[in-house]
Amino acid sequence: MYVAVVGVGSPATNYDLIVDTGSSNTWVGASKSYTPTSTSQQTSDSVSVTESGSTGFSGTEYTDQVTLASGLVVSGQSIGVASTAKGFKDVDGILGLGPVDLTVGTLSPDTSSAIPTVVDNLFSQGSIPGHECSVYFEPITDSSGIQQNGQITFGGTDSSKFTGEITYAPITTTSPASNYWGVDASFSYGSGSDSTTILSATAGIVDSGTTLLPLATDAFNSFQKATGGVKDSATGLLSITSQQFGNMKSLYVTISDTVFELTPNALIWPRSLNSIIGGTAGSIYLIVTDNGSNSGSGLDFILGQKFMERFYTVFDTANQRVGFATTPFTDATSN
Template sequence: MAAKSGNGKRDASLGVSNTGTTYTASVGVGSPPTQYKLIVDTGSSNTWVGVNGVYVQTSTSHATSDKVSVTYGSGSFSGQEYTDDVTLGSLTIKSQSIGVASSSSGFDGADGILGIGPVDLTKGTLSPDDSATIPTVVDNLYSQGSIQSSVLGVQFKPVGILEGEGKLDFGAVDTEAIDGDVMYVPITTTSPANEFWGIDQSITYGDSTSILSSTAGIVDTGSTLVLIATDAFERYQQATGAVTDNVTGLLRITLGQYENLKDLNFNIGGATFPLTPNAQIFPRSLNAEIGGSTDAIYLMVGDLGSSSGDGLDFINGYAFLERYYSVYDTDNKRVGLARTGHTDSKSN
């Protein structure tokens, strides 16, 4: 379904930066605030610190009676749950519940996570209060009257544009950041994708090659690649002629194959969102960040590791989200997408 893009500019925004495999934001905690570099993650909902930067307690820091523990697809953390002031750009949240890690793995280069997924993902992460949920930063910004609606807009920009910077828009869509209207779709009813910012989509390569039949998956700012079910991945690899690179684990193509690469089309809610050939390749200026060769061409489509039909058959990571403005609307339980000036960029 299509809808107009909203009521104008956002209430406030927070800049984010591409660190190679993730986008991070500088988030203040405490009063006066200490800044922490947190991974921007719509695929989880706990906000926490303490990996590299030590948690600095101030007069607004209060330990709760709960321990906290979260396991991710590629890491985990555990520690103590606190409440504290959290500053996001010009906005400050009072008594935001945050985790402070005493142990963690898989988060090199960041201090923790800014979790902006649906609140129910926090259920079961606290102990002994394992039935409780933890309001996210968006939930609390709205409940404390700092933003006009519980909406988050995300714009990531390809690395060749402003060095891969972007922003989070709290409270409203930034209509100046998009081309045309936002197309909204409801959260999928398929489990387990419906626990996340989950949508239904199909994927085709070029004009007619089916890669993935209509199925459920998630939109995830915390993932680097577009990950698709193993059977779909094999069809994509065959269509592109790519081979697996032994060093990076990514698909690799030759210059000639790149010149013949076709659009990868994401069919969502009756609309088509193509990834152009350039959008399908890893930014060549960042090849060294993943241990790759500077002159190699790697694809940003990967194997999810399970066959289609499991209820979560794709993850649209930042490879997709760098080309489309995305909207996460809590009240209306929907996800929105819109073209930007970077949709067809050849910056990679």
């Protein structure tokens, strides 16, 4: 997971928050307790958010000063303060960078109210020039799994972090992907005469809070057949041999008529981190997983962290679109 250190209050208490474009509530208290200060104000609302699976939190909504970086401070940001939290280990909560509509229904009794996100408030308070944020990740190379290798740009893009042009895709109209940073895309394995369609044009989301690359069950089955991967009981991931890896082809993701190539190296879990997922040293595991539903569900793929480690991503609220660009790490062989 990717974590940002975010200050809350004045003087600020620093919290380690997951950078999550698939969630929009910003909240603290999963590990380190919330410390009220002179800028803290408890609201009349309770708050409850269920993330994927069994993770989530419930507690009380506050407003407080939030410091994202030196000179980048949000006044009166609405934040959740957890009294209970499930599924969050060694982190304090979430920095929610998803669309604001995801917050509707999370408050009580104000169930119909949306909670402006940190990006919304930075823009409305005049702290950033554009109503957008951009996310840059690099593949992890440290065997501990802990390193500084990411950047969030609030209010625009950082041209030093990407190469070429940014391809923009409008938010999909297909529900439920349309509620998130959802785009339409198709997937194929291999190129030219050796190309195999994995997933025809369909809707999915871009979510930095998801580690891997889940595909609809039928698409996953096609990918498994094409690669020869075998389900590994210890990790739950597909495993391939060194020979299979040597013969492996790229997975091509087409978004807005632009093809983004995930090379064979980009499709494997970092081998230096095998022990973290319960894997065996030297084994080769694939990052493509089964999302549990056949295609046509309205959310047939998730472009998670491993995709975002290879492509710069722009989340443009003002124009309701998501942008993608290559980086110096798109073709890296670090895994």
